Amino acid sequence: DIQMTQSPPSLSASVGDRVTITCRASQSISSNLNWYQQKPGKAPKLLIYVASSLQSGVPSSFSGSGSGTDFTLTISSLQPEDFATYYCQQSHSTPYTFGPGTKLEI
Amino acid sequence: EVQLVESGGGLVQPGGSLRLSCAASGFTFSTYWMHWVRQAPGKGLVWVSRINSDGSSTTYADSVKGRFTVSRDNAKNTLFLQMNSLGAEDTAVYYCARGEVTRSSWFFDLWGRGTLVTVSS
Numbered sequence: 590d591i592q593m594t595q596s597p598p599s600l601s602a603s604v605g606d607r608v609t610i611t612c613r614a615s616q617s618i619s620s621n622l623n624w625y626q627q628k629p630g631k632a633p634k635l636l637i638y639v640a641s642s643l644q645s646g647v648p649s650s651f652s653g654s655g656s657g658t659d660f661t662l663t664i665s666s667l668q669p670e671d672f673a674t675y676y677c678q679q680s681h682s683t684p685y686t687f688g689p690g691t692k693l694e695i
Numbered sequence: 696e697v698q699l700v701e702s703g704g705g706l707v708q709p710g711g712s713l714r715l716s717c718a719a720s721g722f723t724f725s726t727y728w729m730h731w732v733r734q735a736p737g738k739g740l741v742w743v744s745r746i747n748s749d750g751s752s753t754t755y756a757d758s759v760k761g762r763f764t765v766s767r768d769n770a771k772n773t774l775f776l777q778m779n780s781l782g783a784e785d786t787a788v789y790y791c792a793r794g795e796v797t798r799s800s801w802f803f804d805l806w807g808r809g810t811l812v813t814v815s816s
Contacts, residue, residue: 590757619800620798620800621800621801623802623803625740625803627740631808632790632806632807632808632809633732633740633790633803633806634806635802635803635804638795638797638800638802638804639797639798639800639802642797644804676739676740678740678742678802678803680800680801680802683742683745683754684742684756684757685730685742685745685801686742687739687740687741687742688739689739690739690740
């Protein structure tokens with residue numbers, strides 16, 4: 590199975606900050622990497638697919654990059670509604686493993 | 696409205712069984728591959744299983760293989776997860792998710808709200 594890691598596990602930031610979350614795969618997954626946002630008690634929400642494509646309706650402050658084994662999610666200017674947990678997921682091969690999550694806190 | 700709504704969760708004893716349902720609406724259910732993802736309390740997301748659009752092909756995580764069965768009824772726009780031999784480790788919120796593909800890469804673009812399964816005596 591492909592193992593996914595994320596760093597940092599948690600991150601404290603302020604409104605207006607630029608933040609970057611890193612995701613690493615245990616083997617090359619090409620661009621088969623997705624990012625999800627989850628708020629407490631809610632379902633995950635797709636933000637970025639195929640490493641860098643912005644899902645419809647997601648603010649352009651979110652962006653993704655990377656290929657192979659190393660990927661990043663960047664939020665260019667944090668808004669109050671962005672404080673949540675973020676997960677990366679590989680879809681290169683089943684099982685479609687998720688990273689452990691990065692909790693973004695105020 | 697495009698949505699997925701899970702049901703069927705609840706409290707079950709160890710070794711018991713439960714059948715989850717996921718009702719789809721607002722889109723052509725029969726053309727999409729579907730997935731189950733679970734999340735234990737306070738933990739991360741874990742992919743559980745998938746089924747192709749006509750139900751002829753299924754895949755499972757090793758942790759549920761042989762115990763869980765995914766199926767679908769395209770006439771009723773419903774996805775199912777039959778869970779047998781349940782253990783405490785299966786306690787989680789179970790989400791159904793719609794699979795979408797672009798450039799041969801899969802992602803989950805629509806999620807239900809989830810249904811909680813608690814395995815306890």
